[in-house]
Amino acid sequence: MQKIKTALLSYGMSGKVFHAPFLHFHPGFEMVGAWERTKKLIQNDFPAVKSYSTIEELLEDDVDLVIVNTPVETHYEYAKKVLLAGKNAIVEKAFTTTVAQAQELAAIANEKGVKLAVFQNRRWDSDFKTVQKILSQELLGEIVEAEIHFDRYNPVLSPKLHKETANSGAGILKDLGPHIIDQALCLFGMPKSVFADIRITREHSLVDDYFDILLYYPDFRVRLKAGFFVREANPSYVIHGKKGSFLKPHGDVQEDELKLGKKPNFDTWGTESIENQGLLHTEIKGEIIKKLIPTLQGNYYDFFDGVYHSIINNTVEPVTALDGVRVMQIIEAAIQSSAQKKAIDL
Incomplete structure (x- = not known):
């Protein structure tokens, strides 16, 4: 090779x-x-x-x-x-x-x-891959609304100075934001407009540490949220369609296992705990279904x-520069929206 x-x-x-x-x-x-x-x-x-x-x-x-x-x-x-x-x-x-x-x-x-x-x-997180599969199978019907969260409980400022010093790259919007913005664009494409509330919530923080972004599509909307004062976790993904709903807790284990020094493999890597399975509640061929959905394996190797x-x-990159441009367009629109307190058309 x-x-x-x-x-x-x-x-x-x-x-x-x-x-x-x-x-x-x-x-x-x-x-x-x-x-x-x-x-x-x-x-x-x-x-x-x-x-x-x-x-x-x-x-x-x-x-x-x-x-x-x-x-x-x-x-x-x-x-x-x-x-x-x-x-x-x-x-x-x-x-x-x-x-x-x-x-x-x-x-x-x-x-x-x-x-x-x-x-x-994060496109190769186990939880996100499972959400992608549910949507690709059209099990929820026409989508009405969706929420994606990247929440934490961590009121203490980071010891990494570049993360807490006011600069053009600091703040939660450009740290955790790109993960779930990119996921939303993967699932639903570019929205028509953006509305955002970006705030500072931690004591002595100099950079944004909370955001609530609404992406407006012609027939539905997507909410993206992240913050540091969520002690009791929300589902990471909440998707409602005209036939049913899918709720998925955060469960991807890759980051935690990598921090422990574990090495990636093809067998058990990226396998979530069974307790973190997503809940599907929908109607399939006239029958109401409510069941837990096994989580796909994640693997950043891909x-x-x-x-x-x-x-x-010479194939297309797995995440292209154009993908990066589009995420930045959402971020810039969110900053403008929060400052002007109005929705920004794209």
């Missing part, structure tokens, strides 16, 4: 937890190193790889693919350097801080003939496999 030589732009939590395990597990990738500014940690886990002192040193090396997994406000600057150097790129969410930046990166990738993917790994084939076989 042809190898893709891959480097990371940092080896903090995201590099160690979300990327390195899958690059190591997938036979098509060869991890060559990471840019490490202060702490030199990657060689503790992978002794054979390099620790680069500068991004220029990394880009001058024999590298095919670069993962831009630095703070959001740096994504545009670093991704642009990567693409202009003729390297393929994966950029974490939020893709950029503005729509204009996202469009420019997409144009550069196209001009240079390289692949540019956005790391929207994202990396999609990137591999996009580079080697």
Whole structure:
């Protein structure tokens, strides 16, 4: 199998937890190193790889693919350097801080003939994959409304300064927001207009930590919510159609297992607890059905496999730059809506 030589732009939590395990597990990738500014940690886990002192040193090396997994406000600057150097790129969410930046990166990738993917790994969460299947089977009838939540109970400010310092990439809207915005767009496409309430709720917080976004479609609407004061969890997905409903608690285990140092596999990886099964209550062929639905397995491996084939076989990226542009369009509209207290047409 042809190898893709891959480097990371940092080896903090995201590099160690979300990327390195899958690059190591997938036979098509060869991890060559990471840019490490202060702490030199990657060689503790992978002794054979390099620790680069500068991004220029990394880009001058024999590298095919670069993962831009630095703070959001740096994504545009670093991704642009990567693409202009003729390297393929994966950029974490939020893709950029503005729509204009996202469009420019997409144009550069196209001009240079390289692949540019956005790391929207939550498309491969077990709970979301199950929701996708329910909707694809049209078990609920015509959709009337849907809600997607990414809730937590965590009133304490993050120790990571870049997350709590007011800057163009900070705040919950650009941290957790891209996950569920992207999921909504996957399920329902682009809305006609956006209304949003974005607030600060934690004491001493300098960045937004709550949002409530309404996406308006011609015949239904979708609500997206995230905040840090939800001690009793809501279902992550609530979907109501004219025939029935589907409620699905959050259950994907991948992030927790990766943080514990567990390694991905093809057998048991991404298997939710049976207690987190979704509830389907609908009508099928005149019969009222109310039952628990087994959860599909999740696996972020599929994202990396999609990137591999996009580079080697010139297929479409698993999450395209255009997907990233569309998420940024929703984010920009939400910010404008919250400031003006009105719905914004797209």
